[in-house]
Amino acid sequence: MTKVLIVDDAAFMRMILKDILSKAGYEIVGEAANGNEALDHYNKSKPDLVTMDITMPECDGVTALKNIMASNPAANVIMCSAMGQQAMVIESIQAGAKDFIVKPFQPQRVLEAVKKLVG
């Protein structure tokens, strides 16, 4: 089963994503509430895919993405952004994020993005 790590500071958002993904048959191997936790989890659970929120306390998503890419250049990371974070999203794509999804999440759109990456 494809393993997914969900990173978002809002438990609410994590739950939404978790539901969408687990209903579609993905295995959620971890959740992280900030970028530092995300890196720890990433190294621990070696997920096939990470969904990464951009605005988070302590260590934001872009920094976390860069850290993850540094530890595994082949990492599959999808950024989660709210409307109006264009520059941040572009920076993430430059840094190696494979795709992005925008809140509010459309289940179909989320799954489309995930499928494109990890099948």
Next chain:
Amino acid sequence: MNLEQYLGLFIDESKENLQILNDNLLKLEKAPASTEILNEIFRVAHTFKGMSRTMGFNNIADLTHNMENLLEPLRSGKKQADGKIVDILFSCLDKLENLVDSVIEKGTENKDNLVNELVEKLKAVINSESSEQSNISVGQKMEFNEYDRAVIDEALSQGLIPKEITVSIANECVLPGVRSYMVNSVLENMGEIIKYCPTVEEIESGVFLQTNDSQYVIKVLLATKEDTEEIKNKLLDISEIANVEVINVSSLAQKAENLSEDASSKIITVEETEANEENKKEDGAQVQKGISKVANQTIRVNSGRLDILMNLVGELVINKTRVFQLSRDLANHDLINAAGFMENITGEIQEIVMKLRLVPIDQVFNRFPRLVRDISKSLNKDVNLVIKGKEIEIDRAVIDEIGDPLVHLIRNSLDHGLETPEDRIKKDKPAKGTIELSALSEGDNILIRISDDGRGIDPEKIKKKAIDKGFITQETARSMSENEIFDLIFKAGFSTVEVATDLSGRGVGMDVVKSKVSTLGGTASISSKVDKGTTVTITLPSTMAIIQALLVKTGNETYALPLNYINEVIDIPAAQVKKIQNREVITVRDKTIPLMRVAELLETPDYEEDSEKPLTVVIVRSHDRYCGLSVSELIGQQEIVIKPINKKLCSENFISGATTLGNGDVAFILNINTLI
């Protein structure tokens, strides 16, 4: 997507965020330039926006979106937060609270015109400052200058084929600019990009070509060796790309025609405000990291489940007692050991479960800085609110209930306790009044104190009022202690509007405060000195549900007395019971205290008085008042689980609950507070 299931979580997090917002707005008022605070406020608004859009609460989303816009120039230091802005942010907070409340009540947000008003206000403030936004005008056609032509020629000479690629990005795409960027990244690797239409800068600021079907169209002229199909596939691999067309451009002339012929193409501008502001936002967001507090390592548990766990542990405690008893009866050494071990573990489980229900009292206290700010502003009083012991933990059940009484008491202190600054100066007091709200733990109890350094209460005035109202006679008034007099304030019907003005207003609804505290198993008392101030003390049990109790027998009934009220137990010869004013009293160590016979009080069946036998008297104490309860026999000390009992079943409120004993019998728990 069924969103119902997320509602609880949405509400929980919203409440937390509202609290953070509240705290930081209060801080912002004192430090309007702090980027740290502004960032935190911004982050909360941002989180709110994301969550509420997902839930479809568009009022909240609109409001928070505009809050972000207002905060942006503050965060970047272009503008300083002034009183007006803080006030607007506060009214946004109020509106958000309001909207979240309606979500809590009805599951949907209120349709509210005030939101629009607020949004307009916000926009007005934003626009007054940042009018430098300008639309980017875009030429309709792709034109080729000398340089472009040179590049195309160069490409052709190298054997590259110029291809015109038209990419339509899905209309529902929220950030088409990023998709264009991704298109660009793909194409860059496949050849040389000669020209974009619109230009990169225009795309970044949200300007796209538009056709009948598609809002976001970009055209790229690429010199490449790659196969047309390959280009198509690579581009369609990007999410949200609706359509890709690739046309080989054999000659420059044809090329120019193709791009300019597209008559239906017109340029539109998308969300230019938003797009431009993004860039600034992002800069700020970077600064944000490392500022927010470390998130607690916690998990959320439905409180209903905790209650079930609590109940089960209660049952476990009861059965443990029973096993222990049985093992003693059987006098099997191994069994006693095993039972003893089980008892220890059960004890630990119980302790943990009790702790699970404890939450810091800050959850109640944290709303008061705002309350005090608002009230003192409206009363034109200068107040310093001191909060102490907010880390003290108290049962969740208490937290939910104690808020309103405290609000009431603080309001009283502010409104009637503290004098106006002028009056205070006349009395040689500092113009700024102080209200202290403190919590401290004392044994198994939590004490909450609300003190002010205001005008205080004159006991003589209370006495007079109580006599006028017929609560007490002249005679009793004379023998009353100060404590007893202040206690009159808690009496229902004591306070009226005119009393309120006479007596610094204390007493308005104080009976409600008292009764609320009583139902929580606590007590309330007042002490006051004229011109020095007034202190209201509320004593509450720190944990609920499981208590240590003394079991006593009267007739055939077993009753439980909460241990923390019991002072001592004595045997007293029946002859030593005296009567004063037709009430029975006993003298214990030179102190005369009233005696109550539990059997008579509760009309216990099958009770026979043996006048020869000395009386077994349990001396109970509540708030410095003593009372002796005479019972037939003591059974022993035991932990009991309080099970609520229908209030209608217990006359006069002498019973506060019931419990199941080890042998399966039911025992009533006496409510010492009402007995005394």
